[in-house]
Amino acid sequence: MAIVLFDGECHFCDASVQFIIKRDPQAYFHFASLQSEVGQELLARYNVPPTDSIVLIENERYYLRSTAALKIARHLQGGWRFAYILIAVPATIRNIAYNIIAKNRYNWFGKKEVCELPSPDVRKRFL
Template sequence: MAIVLFDGQCHFCDASVQFIIKRDPQAYFQFASLQSDVGKELLARYHVPPTDSIVLVENESYYVQSTAALKIARRLQGGWRFAYLFIVVPASIRNIAYNLIAKNRYKWFGKKELCELPSADVRQRFL
């Protein structure tokens, strides 16, 4: 099991969580927003520097930005796992594209005021 921490106010981030859920039939991933009490507690427990990036907590370690995204992709059903091959590219290079999207995500995709209530089976995956 792993936990994905995401920006709960970001439409793009929410869509990314829904994308993961649809391609994770074994329910390997659980989710919490960075803004939630659980998210804040996990950030503190793992000593994650202040971030608005996606954070993956797995095997008592944390990963951020493109490394988190690629480690998530390798667990997804279908061809998405092959994206993990990009892990050989240095993070400093991978994160250029990641940071461009992250910096503009509210402008390009909008900000959420309210969260949708997921179905009961999906709701169990949120901490």
């Protein structure tokens, strides 16, 4: 099991979580928002530096930004797992595009005012 921490107020981040869920039939990933009590506890437990980025917690380690996204992609169905080859590109280079999207995500995709209730099957994957 791995845990994905995401910005619970971001439409793009929510869409990313839905994307992962649809391509993760084995339910390897579980989710919590960065803003939630569980999310804050996990950030503290793993000594994650202050971030508004996606965080992957896997095998007792945390990963941020593009590294987290690529490690997530590695477990998804379909051709997405092949994106993991980009891990060979230095993170400073990979994170340039990631940081541009992250910096502008509220302007481009908006901010959520209300949370949707997922189906019971999906709901049990949220911590």
